[in-house]
Amino acid sequence: MPKPKQFARPPKKAKLKAAPETADDFQEAADKEEEAGGKHRVGDPAKSARAFLRALELYNQGLSRHATNFDLAYNKARLELEITQQPALVEHVGLPLIDLLRQTLDSHRYALRLNEENPDLLFNTSQVLVSLAEQLSEAGQAPQAIPLFQEALELLSACLSRQEMLLEQQRLEFEQFDDDGGVPLDPDETPASNSGSEADEQTARIETPVSANDLLDTVHASVSALTTLVPLVDESALQTYGDMAYALTEKRAPSYVTLLPDDLQEAARVILLLDRAIFVAAFSDAQYTFAMIDLATYADRLNAFDVPSKDQNAHALSAQAEARVELVQSILDRHQSSIELPAEICWKQLNLAQEANTKATRLNTEDAKERKAGILESQGGAEFLRHRLVTIPNVPLSEGIKRSARTLIQNAQTYYRGAAQLAWAEGDAQLAVKAKQRWLIACDIGSAVYGVAPKQTAAPFEGNPRDAKGDVMQALKDCVDEGLIAVDLGERIAQRILQ
Template sequence: MAKPKQHTRPPKKPKAKAVDPETADDYQELADKEEEAGGKHRVGDPAKSSRAFVRALEIYDKGLQRHPTNFDLAYNKARLEFEVTQHPALAEHVGLPLIELLGQTLESHRYALRLNEENPDTLFNTSQVLTSLAEELSEDGQSQNAIPLLQESLELLSGCLSRQEMMLEQQQVDFQDFEDGGVPIDPDEKPASTNGSDASEQTAIVEAPITASDLLDTVHASLSALTTLVPLVDQSAVQTYGDMAHSLTEKRAASYISLLPEDLQDAARFSIGLDRAIFIAAFADAQFSFVAIEMATYLQRLDTFDLPGKEQSAHALCAEAEARTELSLSIIDRFQGPADAAAQTCWNQLKTAQDLYSAALKLDDEDAKDRKPKVYGSKGDVELLRHRLASAPGTTLSEGIQRSAKTLIQNAQKFYKGGAQLAKSDGDDELEVKAKQRWAIAADIGALMYGIEVTEAPFQGSSQSARGDVIEALEAVVDEGLVEMSLGEEVMRRMRG
């Protein structure tokens, strides 16, 4: 998810300190101080950081009560709310469920949009809130509510891209006029109000120059929204969104990359290429689910991940691993189990996914380090799914693979345990709990099927409610296809017993 865009405000003139804020700039200055305080404690003390950000939001609210048409205050309030939602450690201290907090953030962005419908940063940020909210709703089982939000996000991003292109073209014309001896715009000239409100109520906004990188950010965001949307819509809409992604990657992105300095172009091509591969994987999965393509075509589509330099990108390695795991799950779902003809294909894809995750763990850059807790959890998921294949009754997989079933379930426990420990070290409570729950599930499967003694329980001495949460997590892994339903029911009876 892209970071919220900032707009540029003109430098404030020195003035006498007022006892109480009166002007919009007074409120902005007070809010800036609280935001600065929140930023200082974001890593070391998220609770203290959240309190400072909440105080800043309260100042913005008070400022907007006195200056309701001030775009600067409205924009910065919305921006700060979105920043909080993107940091789980901060959001949990606000006191609202994330979906509710994102809904509140969306209303703030829509308010800012009503004050200035053409500001590209506001268009971009609003689209990001819509996509974030849609992703949360989709994970919460509310896919139908997510679809219109994603469609609105794409409409805003299309408007944003058109506005950015127009601004960039005007900048090029202005630069050419200056090169030809024209008179440059007076930098001290006060910008006109952009929404027709009273000048005393409107802090002047100076829009930062548009760059090719800004245009590419909008393409990235659009592809992200399309990737989230494609699995949710019906078959008649899938091709429309495929055509939209093709236009973005093959036409518009290519022209934007050509505007970048030459030394930045290869990295930009890799980034767009990866976004394209992730979308194509989601697009192929949707088509396969609708029986519009066959397995061989799906497999061929995943070749788009063969990007030069992917071995040095944890993001690329993990994205491909996720796509190959999703292929295996879709094959099992389409054939109502690991069908004989497809079982070996699923096994091979999962072996490749595991190798890709292992390669990502060996990288040492900042992105790779940040991903490690989740990667260990994903490796645990792959082992659960490989265990499902190896232990399936009547499987045609080799005897050696079938004999590995016990080892696979032990491996899953080790990976989930590692993920839980790393998540705890990072302070990611949500990921830690998820890893522990799946660790407990793998341990119960091992005990039930192979008599493996549970020597270390992730929830030892925990409450009955925590055990109930593990049962819910078991239902989730069955729904995801990682554990076969009849085995899940046996494990559930064991847990309840």
């Protein structure tokens, strides 16, 4: 998710009054707590969360006395949004994430009532809406999620229009400076502050100029929201969202790229092409689900992932792999184990997915290193899916491929184990637990179906003990729901877990 937009703040005062009175006083006091929270964010999330909660309380106190102060309202909302994006902090806030997101949305809407044209606030509010919609969607509440996605897209559209207007104003001002013989403002230079009177209860606020990167960030957020939305809507709405994505990626964004310095344009184009490819994959999957396109068209559209220097781009490789896996899942959803199942196409797509993932894990870039645990977890899922495919009765695949079933399960064990260990070492507890639970399931399949123990019997990391049967059962249900494991095999493993 893109980082929340922020205002640059005026210099801090030398001393803090004992009891805050003015809006500036409350902002300064909150700044100190935010600074303290930031220092402990990594090493002591509990201490960090306490400091951030004190900052939020100061914002609340300030707004109770200066209810129309935009800076206090904006910064309170911004801080809440930042907290929601840090799982380690959420654990110590005392609210479930979905409730915290609702609270954060209320704060953003309050700030919007004070200033509905601020592009940073429009952008941040859209991100809260998307995060909340994603949580509701994952909880099986798609009807409640869809309006939130739609509202987010409306705010992003308003944000983009506002950014375009501000950028054009800046261009005209620069030209006026040149005509008058003045010196134009450097975009990296801090502009003069706009101060309101105390009667207006508006503290000094410094706004940075809008840049082409800001517009591209808004396009990225918009296309990302559209990508998440299209699997949830009905057939009649698809074309509308397809047209929106087309207008953003084919018409508006390319012109923004040309505003960047020459040496930054190629990288920006690659990011834009990848955003487009990811959307095209999700859009095609939705169309295939509604039988609006055939399989050949769907598969052909995945060539959109052939972006420049793809083999050196971990994001492009892993996104392409994910899209190919999704294609196979949709094929299996449609055909199940019928004689019309295009098994060879499925097998080829899964092989291509694993080849792309393997290339990504071998890259030595920082992005590749950050993604590696997630890619390994995805590889485990692809092996589950290949195992499901080769064990379908009378599947039209070669005998050699069919005999690979046990090896595929052992591969899944290896990938999930590696993902769990790496995620745990990197502090991603959520991914680590997910991968460990799926490793346990892969071990059960290997033992129950093939009579083989895992190559390494020790758990990938300590914690989340095996006797948490309810958690493993939920993980097994998720695998069946995702189509990674056949229903009958899932029932067999469930009986084993409950013994």
